Amino acid sequence: MVRNARKDALENRARIVEAARQEIASSNTTELRLNAIAREAGVGQGTLYRHFPTREALLVEVYRQEVDELVELAPRLLEGAEPVDALARWFDRVAEYARVKRGVLAAVEASVSRDLTTHSLGPIGDALTVLLHAGKTAGQVRDDVDAGDVIILIGYLSRLDEDEWDRRAHRLLRVILDGLRHR
Amino acid sequence: MVRNARKDALENRARIVEAARQEIASSNTTELRLNAIAREAGVGQGTLYRHFPTREALLVEVYRQEVDELVELAPRLLEGAEPVDALARWFDRVAEYARVKRGVLAAVEASVSRDLTTHSLGPIGDALTVLLHAGKTAGQVRDDVDAGDVIILIGYLSRLDEDEWDRRAHRLLRVILDGLRHR
DNA sequence: CGAAGAAGCGGACACGTGTCCACTATATCG
DNA sequence: CGATATAGTGGACACGTGTCCGCTTCTTCG
Secondary structure (H helix, E strand, C coil): CCCCCCHHHHHHHHHHHHHHHHHHHHHCCCCCCHHHHHHHHCCCHHHHHHHCCCHHHHHHHHCHHHHHHHHHHHHHHHHHCCHHHHHHHHHHHHHHHHHHCHHHHHHHHHHHHHCCCCCCCHHHHHHHHHHHHHHHHCCCECCCCCHHHHHHHHHHHHHCCHHHHHHHHHHHHHHHHHHHECC | CCCCCCHHHHHHHHHHHHHHHHHHHHHCCCCCCHHHHHHHHCCCHHHHHHHCCCHHHHHHHHCHHHHHHHHHHHHHHHHHCCHHHHHHHHHHHHHHHHHHCHHHHHHHHHHHHHCCCCCCCHHHHHHHHHHHHHHHHCCCECCCCCHHHHHHHHHHHHHCCHHHHHHHHHHHHHHHHHHHECC
16 A cells, blocks of 8 residues: 555555455355454454554455456446446446445445545546546436435445345436436 | 333333433434433433334434424425425425434434335325325326335435535435436 | 232443554664 | 664453343232
8 A cells, every 4th residue: 555564564454354355255244343353363453443444444445356347347338338328237237236245335335425525536436427427428417416426326225125125226226317317 | 102101111201302302402413322311311221222222213203393394294295386396395395304403314214214124114204105196196206116215315315414415415306306207 | 008910120231343552563774 | 783763563441332131110900
């Protein structure tokens, strides 16, 4: 991360992420007991919190691969489809992740909304910005929304219970998409 | 609440609600330290939790008046306006409450989404159902949404930071409204 | 009215979170 | 290479939550 990081610091960091990954994999639940992870990683609480100030920061790291995939998917979709359709497909992919790896969206949402004001939306926000911009340029997406707005709106995905998912997740994404359309 | 309630139980219940109300009034924050309220009300933790199993249950009680107002507003709006416009105005009113009395919507949202499956959406959900039904009948609102959907979508209001409010709250309500429109 | 049983009470407890700070290991520089 | 400043460590702690259960108080019924 930083230039002159200490060797043990990096090791600890890696060990924490690994412990978190395993914890998530084994318990397949959204819950994450931070202190348990610290224990499993063989570090103190303080160490964990210094490396990852918030639970979300840790989740972002754990799901980095998934996040990266979403990010690089956006421009690819734009090449092969109308902007609004690209957005729709991107939504579908987000939903897929949100369903299987519940932590992904929760992490993104929380970390983004934390500094919505700072205009730094993180990688996911940037990907969304690209999609929205294309949509606006093509006159398919309303002009008065930004990536932050959309992340706020689709945030419900991370709060949906498993048993409501099938009935609501995709339908509500379509409602939001229609709301985003230029009229 | 129940028929044969014990006198002291009712007193305690009232005292808890009163303590909560004061706590909210004085600290004007969304936070609510349940144990502090129990202490102020002069009851044990157990007592508080028996009367109000969840933090939301307590908030609903605290904001009962506001909730009632929202409920009886819905049919009144329908008398004087097109269904979609009534819905829009009702949204505005919800936003107003969500801004000033942050707890209202948080409570409603949480308590509703807790038993979305049981088809009991609570009073607010019922009010919304009326609005949506009128809109669908008039062909102004899409047929494939229910009150639960809408509550989920507008739930972002209770999560918006004060400083993002002005920029996003109403705009996003309009986006949602557009998404709900029949097309 | 007094006994009995049920409804309600309340505080101790187990657990998780996040902070703080005295200590330790590491990188750097003379 | 050894001194030293400092980044990094880890665990104790203060706090909040929610549960559990032995005890108390109310109500009811003979």
